[in-house]
Amino acid sequence: MKQLISKLKGDKGIWSFVALLALFSFMPVFSASSNLAYLGHGTGNTLSYLLKHLGHVICGFWIIYAIHRIPYQYFRSFSRLLLPVIWVVLAITMIKGTVIGGANASRWLQIPFIGISFQPSALAALVLYIYVARYLSKTRENPIVFVESFKELWLPVFITLMFILPSNFSTTALIFSMIVMLVFVGKYPLKYLSYIIGMGIVSLAFFWTLSKAFPDSKFFSRVNTWESRIESFATDKPDEDDYQIEKAKIAIASGKIYGLGPGKSVQKNFLPQSSSDFIYAIIVEEYGLVGGFGVLILYLLLLFRFIVASHKANTTFGKLVVIGLGFPMIFQAMINMAVAVELLPVTGQTLPLISSGGTSIWMTCIALGIIIGVTKKEEEIEQEQKEAARREEALQKLIDEQLLADEKFDAASGGYSIEDKVSNPMHAVLNK
Known part of the structure; x- marks a missing residue:
């Protein structure tokens, strides 16, 4: 074990908090998978879901280990080369992706001959964050001209988000807000940034107008779902998502301070997404406020290590990569927890490193591998000094x-x- 740990380079704090979150995930995933096990006249055996999650986690840690050994500077060029490929994959997903409930929620793409599905928007987000960090680090010393920055920076961003928006508004909003945060940290002129935010709002309004002009088009079928979720959240009008929220609130209220105990959740049998989108409600029900705050503190400690890693990085690109990949991870976790307690409308965002699902875990691990690669480089420089x-x-x-x-x-x-x-x-x- 000591030899294995000695081979792990980079920030040991990040390694530790990631390992704690991953290890803790097995208990709620194993417990919350019961409704999936009984779905479709199943046997109710959750062991297969636990083993599947174990495989995802092991593969995820292998990804972290493999990625963190690659010099992080290589990803500067990778992001630029991969962006056109990502556009093609997103376009294919829009046309041939898996459809949920007959609606145009085409977010998943089946890999031929392997039988594995993955969510291209998650990979697109990683590539886009690195691409933005690359641009900001390249132009940081030179005055930024709006027209040039729009062509080189914002046009690729808008093209990518255009492919994601029709099927996944929450992911589109998350990516755009995180990019705005990143360019703000990268000292992009505020005047130009206000133009971009205005253009984003106008583009969204134009998309909504088109959905009203062509209400029968499958391309705009998700707009009604977004409207109903926002309206249900803002008012008392009943909605199909209210069922999930009500069950999540019952689960949280049942947990009280110390919880019902591991595996003793009742609402896991009624929540449709108990092992993914609403797993935080199951955690609070089984482990109480102590477990809920414990998970929250782990994410905040991980955020603190990201801030330290960004501060220690001796290159602008390294600083921005840590911020661009680390902060969205924590922000997504906060969104997931906020949805469970009805502070935000239902978004479909998973809890990183805890929710079941291969794409969520693997994309998070790729981001962590790059971040740890940045800290490994700074650690090597410090050791050389x-x-x-x-x-x-x-x-x-x-x-x-x-x-x-x-x-x-x-x-x-x-x-x-x-x-x-x-x-x-x-x-x-x-x-x-």
Whole structure:
């Protein structure tokens, strides 16, 4: 075990908090999978879901380990090369992606010959964050011209979000808000940023107008769902999502301070997304406010380590990559918990590293691998600096000892002979 830990480079705090969240996830996922096990006249055996989650987590940690060994500077070029590929994949997903309940919720793409489905929007978000960090680090020293920045930065952003918006408004809003946060930290001019936010609002309004002009189009079928969720959240008008919210609130209220105990949740049998979107409600029901606040504190500690890692990074790109990949992870967790307690309308965002689902776990692990890669590089630089300082200190100590020996010898015998001085290598070094 010690040999394995010694091979893990980078920020040990990030490694620790990620491991704690992943280990804790097994208990609520195992418990909350019961409704899935009985779905469709199933046997009720949740062991298969636990083993599936175990496979996702093991694969996720392998991804972190593999990614963190790659120099993070390589991802600068990767983001630019992958962006057109991402557009093609997103376009294919819109056309041929998995449809949920007959509506145009095409978010998943089936990989041929493997049988694995993944959510391209999650990968698109990672590539987009790195691309934005690359642009900001490249232009940080030069004055930013709006027209040029719109072509190089914002046009790729809007194209990517255009492919995601029809099927997933919450993910689109999350990505756009995180990019706005990132460019703000990257000192993008506020005047230009206000233009972009205005253009984003106008584009969303135009999309909504088109949905009203073509109400029968499957391309705009999700708009009614967004409207009903927002209206239900803002008013007391009943909605199909109210059932999930009510069950989540019952679960949270039942948990009280210490919870009902592991595996003793009742509402897991009624919540449709108990192992993913509403897993936080199950956590509070089984582990009480203590467990709920414990999970929240772990995410906040992880956020603190991201801030420390960003501060320590000695390159602008490294700082922005940590912020661009780390903050959305924590923000998504806060959204998931806020939905469970009805502070936000239903969004469909999972709880990173805890919710079941391969795409969510793997995309989070890719982001963590890149972040840890940044901290590994800074750790290597710090070790090199310490080693150089140690060698310099040792050499200086050797020189001081030699000088002291010369002084003692001169005082005792009147000095070295000419032959001794010529044959003494340290004298040759000192004379130089």
